[in-house]
Amino acid sequence: xxxxxxxxxxxxxTDVSVDYSGNPLFDNLNxxxxxxxxxxxxxxxxxxxxxxxxxxxxxxxxxxxxxITFSPPDQEVSWMGQNDLLLPWMTLHDNVMLGARLRxxxxxxxxEKASVLLRSAGLAKYExxxxxxxxxxxxxxxxxxxxxxxxxxxxxxDEPFSALDALTRLKLQDLTVSMTRDKTxxxxxxxxxxxxxxxxxxxxxxxTPADVEIISDLPGKVPRHAAAPDTARLHDSLLRKLxxxxxxxx
Amino acid sequence: xxxxxxxxxxIMLLLVWQLIVLISGAPPYILPGPWxxxxxxxxxxxxxxxxxQTTLVEILLGLLIGSLLGGSxxxxxxLSPLLKRWLLPVLVISQAIPVFALAPVLVLxxxxxxxxxxxxxxxxxxxxxxxxxxxxxxxxxxxxxxLARIMGATTPRLFRYIIIPTALPSLGxxxxxxxxxxxxxxxxxxxxxxxxxxxxxxxxxxARMQIDNMFAALAILALTSLSLYFCIDALITKLHFWESPKxxxxxxTY
Numbered sequence: 001x002x003x004x005x006x007x008x009x010x011x012x013x014t015d016v017s018v019d020y021s022g023n024p025l026f027d028n029l030n031x032x033x034x035x036x037x038x039x040x041x042x043x044x045x046x047x048x049x050x051x052x053x054x055x056x057x058x059x060x061x062x063x064x065x066x067x068i069t070f071s072p073p074d075q076e077v078s079w080m081g082q083n084d085l086l087l088p089w090m091t092l093h094d095n096v097m098l099g100a101r102l103r104x105x106x107x108x109x110x111x112e113k114a115s116v117l118l119r120s121a122g123l124a125k126y127e128x129x130x131x132x133x134x135x136x137x138x139x140x141x142x143x144x145x146x147x148x149x150x151x152x153x154x155x156x157x158d159e160p161f162s163a164l165d166a167l168t169r170l171k172l173q174d175l176t177v178s179m180t181r182d183k184t185x186x187x188x189x190x191x192x193x194x195x196x197x198x199x200x201x202x203x204x205x206x207x208t209p210a211d212v213e214i215i216s217d218l219p220g221k222v223p224r225h226a227a228a229p230d231t232a233r234l235h236d237s238l239l240r241k242l243x244x245x246x247x248x249x250x
Numbered sequence: 251x252x253x254x255x256x257x258x259x260x261i262m263l264l265l266v267w268q269l270i271v272l273i274s275g276a277p278p279y280i281l282p283g284p285w286x287x288x289x290x291x292x293x294x295x296x297x298x299x300x301x302x303q304t305t306l307v308e309i310l311l312g313l314l315i316g317s318l319l320g321g322s323x324x325x326x327x328x329l330s331p332l333l334k335r336w337l338l339p340v341l342v343i344s345q346a347i348p349v350f351a352l353a354p355v356l357v358l359x360x361x362x363x364x365x366x367x368x369x370x371x372x373x374x375x376x377x378x379x380x381x382x383x384x385x386x387x388x389x390x391x392x393x394x395x396x397l398a399r400i401m402g403a404t405t406p407r408l409f410r411y412i413i414i415p416t417a418l419p420s421l422g423x424x425x426x427x428x429x430x431x432x433x434x435x436x437x438x439x440x441x442x443x444x445x446x447x448x449x450x451x452x453x454x455x456x457a458r459m460q461i462d463n464m465f466a467a468l469a470i471l472a473l474t475s476l477s478l479y480f481c482i483d484a485l486i487t488k489l490h491f492w493e494s495p496k497x498x499x500x501x502x503t504y
Contacts, residue, residue, distance in 0.1 A: 079396070079397055085391070085397055087415070098401065101407065102408060103401065103403065132492060
């Protein structure tokens, strides 16, 4: 079901420093986001997780020093945030095609592609519905499809499921994994279980300026089952680690 | 239900009018009752109709030009922060000068014809339209703008698909106010100097002590303004289809 045309991209941050209101958020941060994998970033609020996504998305409001390089170079990204940001005046189908509309690239093939995506996410019945007529989970699925519709080689997701109930969140995690296989995904989350279910790699941010710890030897295939012994064990050790760091940072 | 409420309200207002006439005992040359005014409308319709046309054209042209000017100013201010710093004071000045005081000047400059009345209406509605549209556009969600930037949106399409629809509810409020006040501009313009229009007809009838005719013109003006308001209100509600109007407080709660 994965939609991928472009080869996945990797991102390398070299000596990146960011100041936020005079406080250093990153101090000579060095980090590589692996190509074709889902990397989850975990950490407490205010440690710079979302800022990292904004940096990679070239947000003009963020000033930084250092270099951010993509391989292959000149990559474009797509973005999904905590709010679905669906336009209330457009049907779900038009919302999924928003990028094409905003660039003036609407054609029969883009329309058809949006319909195929909606069908694959079980939303075919709601193509012509307005966002106000949809549940929170459906809306967030729509936002995911809008992100995938962009066919970018790097997907940035900033706590995309944090506003959803537990069951819908699990379903959307599975859907996202199945639809983003072989893509480079950088997903920021508060939830260690989400990171464990979805991530090929987990990066833990702690303290300010941020210290980084990378866990890359995660066993098994994603999406991992929440109740699987390996996942449960890792969840426990991840929670202990986060609580220890949270305690130390206070 | 809605039509029934409007008819009931109209009947009640007419009754109150008639009651005031009866209680005050005012002579017909001071306050005629609803019936003589209705008769005056019927008898003088041939005479009133051209005046109504004149005033209606003034109001509609004023609304159209004022909305276009106000809308363009708001768009320009949104597109260029530098221009905004220059235009915003002009906007405030346009409100600081009492527009009614400008009426004689406008008649002097633009003559007794249509232009001076349209200019009055334009001046009155320019501010509500511009400010409501401008501040409506300013309320666009920053995350949505960032999403559009990442998607590579072109500026005209960003306005068409995101910024202008965001501003529509606010612009709608501005346009409703504009529709309600535009007739004031047109009529004041007619009072200062004109040879046709309902405002002119009111002065003409007043000077000849034809008070029922004066009230007939006033009633037609009120009906025209109301109809115009309801048309614009319906149009805006239709354009703003994704949000049905809701009361803030549930009626059954209190």
